[in-house]
Amino acid sequence: GAGVSQSPSNKVTEKGKDVELRCDPISGHTALYWYRQRLGQGLEFLIYFQGNSAPDKSGLPSDRFSAERTGESVSTLTIQRTQQEDSAVYLCASSLSGGELFFGEGSRLTVL
Amino acid sequence: GEDVEQSLFLSVREGDSSVINCTYTDSSSTYLYWYKQEPGAGLQLLTYIFSNMDMKQDQRLTVLLNKKDKHLSLRIADTQTGDSAIYFCADQISGTYKYIFGTGTRLKVLA
Numbered sequence: 001g002a003g004v005s006q007s008p009s010n011k012v013t014e015k016g017k018d019v020e021l022r023c024d025p026i027s028g029h030t031a032l033y034w035y036r037q038r039l040g041q042g043l044e045f046l047i048y049f050q051g052n053s054a055p056d057k058s059g060l061p062s063d064r065f066s067a068e069r070t071g072e073s074v075s076t077l078t079i080q081r082t083q084q085e086d087s088a089v090y091l092c093a094s095s096l097s098g099g100e101l102f103f104g105e106g107s108r109l110t111v112l
Numbered sequence: 113g114e115d116v117e118q119s120l121f122l123s124v125r126e127g128d129s130s131v132i133n134c135t136y137t138d139s140s141s142t143y144l145y146w147y148k149q150e151p152g153a154g155l156q157l158l159t160y161i162f163s164n165m166d167m168k169q170d171q172r173l174t175v176l177l178n179k180k181d182k183h184l185s186l187r188i189a190d191t192q193t194g195d196s197a198i199y200f201c202a203d204q205i206s207g208t209y210k211y212i213f214g215t216g217t218r219l220k221v222l223a
Binding site for chain 1: 118143145147152153154155156157160200202204208209210211212213214215216
């Protein structure tokens with residue numbers, strides 16, 4: 001596609017439910033990143049993929065968070081048993097091999 | 113671990129220059145970036161500087177890098193109301209594809 005696409009753009013869920021957030025990177029981009037942005041705060045690194053492997057998962061806040069990438073393309077970020085503190089905008093970005101990051105518009109998650 | 117720090121807010125009058133500052137801890141950065149985030153949108157790359165450079169100019173934007181002090185700044189000349197946004201400094205950790213972002217500086221331009 002022309003840009004990084006994320007879905008859903010908005011998700012409201014109840015505490016304790018699982019959610020899946022999807023990211024479609026720019027075609028051909030080998031690197032893919034997930035960041036979390038809480039209201040009024042900066043970007044918190046979660047995980048990045050080089051191809052389908054994740055060299056650095058150090059930013060995942062807890063074992064309720066997981067991410068996978070298949071076919072060097074789409075990535076899914078899964079949050080299990082959501083908590084209110086998970087409410088944030090989840091941003092995905094991709095790049096060719098380092099260099100400029102191209103960001104999606106984000107998935108806004110609200111946990112009630 | 114690596115860290116990037118920025119001041120949270122900056123307010124300037126239209127037509128004045130804005131200077132947004134950033135400090136980082138990574139001693140072997142290769143590239144440093146400035147991204148802009150407009151309300152409700154994702155981040156877009158504004159400019160970047162390679163670590164062996166001291167300065168880079170791109171139209172109204174000037175980036176200054178003091179590698180000794182690990183200090184990066186972004187100067188916007190003739191600031192316009194359309195420049196109101198959040199500006200993020202980012203450090204690419206050398207030898208990796210990992211980027212650490214600062215907290216962002218919210219720039220407000222007063223007419």
